[in-house]
Amino acid sequence: MIKQKVKKHIFTSESVTEGHPDKICDQISDAILDELIKQDPYSHAGIETLVTTGLVVVAGEIKTKGYVDIAAIARNTIREIGYNDHSLGFHWEDCGVIVAIDEQSPDIAQGVNQGTGKYKEQGAGDQGLMFGYATKETPELMPLPIALAHKITYRLSQLRKNRTLPYLRPDGKSEVAVEYVNGKPKRVDTVVVAISHNEEVSEKRVEKDVINKVINPICKKYLDKKTRFFVNATGRFVKCGPPADAGLTGRKIIVDTYGGHGNHGGGAFSGKDPSKVDRSASYMARYIAKNIVAAGIASRCELQLAYVIGVAEPISVLVDTKGTAKIDESEIVKLIRKHFPLTPSRIIRHLKLLRPIYKKTAAYGHFGRKDKDFTWEKTDKVAVLKREAGI
Numbered sequence: 001m002i003k004q005k006v007k008k009h010i011f012t013s014e015s016v017t018e019g020h021p022d023k024i025c026d027q028i029s030d031a032i033l034d035e036l037i038k039q040d041p042y043s044h045a046g047i048e049t050l051v052t053t054g055l056v057v058v059a060g061e062i063k064t065k066g067y068v069d070i071a072a073i074a075r076n077t078i079r080e081i082g083y084n085d086h087s088l089g090f091h092w093e094d095c096g097v098i099v100a101i102d103e104q105s106p107d108i109a110q111g112v113n114q115g116t117g118k119y120k121e122q123g124a125g126d127q128g129l130m131f132g133y134a135t136k137e138t139p140e141l142m143p144l145p146i147a148l149a150h151k152i153t154y155r156l157s158q159l160r161k162n163r164t165l166p167y168l169r170p171d172g173k174s175e176v177a178v179e180y181v182n183g184k185p186k187r188v189d190t191v192v193v194a195i196s197h198n199e200e201v202s203e204k205r206v207e208k209d210v211i212n213k214v215i216n217p218i219c220k221k222y223l224d225k226k227t228r229f230f231v232n233a234t235g236r237f238v239k240c241g242p243p244a245d246a247g248l249t250g251r252k253i254i255v256d257t258y259g260g261h262g263n264h265g266g267g268a269f270s271g272k273d274p275s276k277v278d279r280s281a282s283y284m285a286r287y288i289a290k291n292i293v294a295a296g297i298a299s300r301c302e303l304q305l306a307y308v309i310g311v312a313e314p315i316s317v318l319v320d321t322k323g324t325a326k327i328d329e330s331e332i333v334k335l336i337r338k339h340f341p342l343t344p345s346r347i348i349r350h351l352k353l354l355r356p357i358y359k360k361t362a363a364y365g366h367f368g369r370k371d372k373d374f375t376w377e378k379t380d381k382v383a384v385l386k387r388e389a390g391i
Contacts, residue, residue: 006182007181007182007183009180010190011145011180011260012177012178012260013145013254013259014149014173014176014192015149015153015364015365016255017153017173017363018364019082019157019169019170020172020173021051021241021245021246022248022249022252023247023362024241025250026049026250026269026363027081027359028049029047030271030359030361031359032070032074032271033045033272033273034356034359036064036066036068037273037354038356039067039068040065042354043063043065044061044273044275045060045271045272046272047060047062047101047272048060048249049247049248049271050246050248050249051090051246051247052242052246054089054091054094054242054243055096056095056096056097057097058074058101059099061101062101063103070101078090078091078095079092082160082161082169083170088241089242089243090241122275122345123308123310123312123344124309124310124344125272125278125309126278127309128278128306129265129304129307130267130307131263131265131282131303131304132284132302133257133261133300134290134293134294134300134301135261135300136299140368140370141293142258142368144178144185145176146255146368148178148188149174149175149259152214152219154364156195157170157172159214165209167197167198168195169195169240170240171241172196173192174191174193175191176190176219177191186222187222188223191215192229192230192233193214193215193231194232195231195232197232197237197238199238206232207229249268249270249271250268253269256365256366265278267279269362269366270358270361274347275348277305277344280344280347280348281305281342282366283347283376284305284341284350285303285305286376287378288340289303290377290379292385295382296326296391297326297327297332297389298321298326299321301319301320304317305342312343312345314342317333319332326391327390327391332389335385335389339384339388340381350375351375351376361374
């Protein structure tokens with residue numbers, strides 16, 4: 001009898017704190033979107049933000065019946081994140097805010113508005129391909145590396161805000177490398193944390209506090225004597241935020257999704273209303289993949305949806321279960337088409353996307369979170385999928 005060879009590999013994912021320059025931009029863009037939707041649920045928006053030393057630039061296209069004080073929203077978002085120290089070179093009260101907003105192109109609008117385009121039904125707000133992913137690795141059906149990385153960055157921000165670690169500043173990152181054995185996560189090989197801090201604190205204290213109060217409580221189950229820790233590997237991280245590195249909306253799409261597991265269509269989420277399938281169809285794809293895995297039809301599921309601007313139905317639906325499916329993948333596609341809405345208007349209704357829920361999606365990932373507003377995380381299709389799949 002031939003002994004099966006043990007296969008090992010290491011997969012790494014990263015996360016960033018809400019004070020990272022790119023994430024500041026995502027949150028400003030989505031905070032503006034939330035206010036638009038509060039005033040007019042059918043607002044259309046594509047909002048891009050840039051931040052650098054002492055400056056915020058908000059640009060893009062909006063169509064709405066409401067009015068939004070963009071500068072005030074940007075400043076309030078920066079204040080909530082924690083940029084309230086003038087020595088950082090970026091402060092919510094005195095940063096400049098430049099607004100360059102145009103009206104949405106009528107050529108795009110006619111394909112999105114019900115009954116105004118070439119087709120009667122509301123079409124996709126853009127062409128593109130979107131992916132959803134789920135895996136049985138964690139209770140939230142997310143890959144373990146990104147799940148741990150998000151928990152680390154979230155805890156860093158918590159300990160900064162509640163003054164447990166008062167010397168911390170808002171900008172930071174984490175990186176978690178997980179060793180897989182025969183396709184299953186077994187241990188954490190390496191944890192990397194870069195977290196900004198004031199000048200007074202010693203490097204040794206930052207390292208000790210981060211390992212004992214952040215990494216150990218979160219990763220304890222997966223740590224062993226061989227696990228490596230890198231905390232502020234350059235030695236210090238005092239200059240931080242936009243003065244250290246300019247930020248842009250939509251530059252952390254892998255952090256936003258699955259940490260590099262599965263594919264990504266390339267479209268960012270933040271600042272886009274749900275008529276844009278970059279966002280709404282990605283949420284639906286996650287919802288579908290999660291229900292497929294939760295139903296036990298497969299232990300992993302990646303779903304691709306592809307759309308044409310102005311056309312409601314997707315031009316393709318592709319399922320890849322990485323060889324873990326209990327039924328043929330073509331049958332899974334049939335189940336998806338039967339039980340899940342795939343057109344923009346039906347996705348928006350089913351997931352209740354015309355609500356001001358987007359700002360909180362803009363940091364610590366759009367998926368795998370326990371929040372009643374994250375409707376795409378529900379597993380309410382499990383019973384019918386099990387029954388029809390014969391599981």
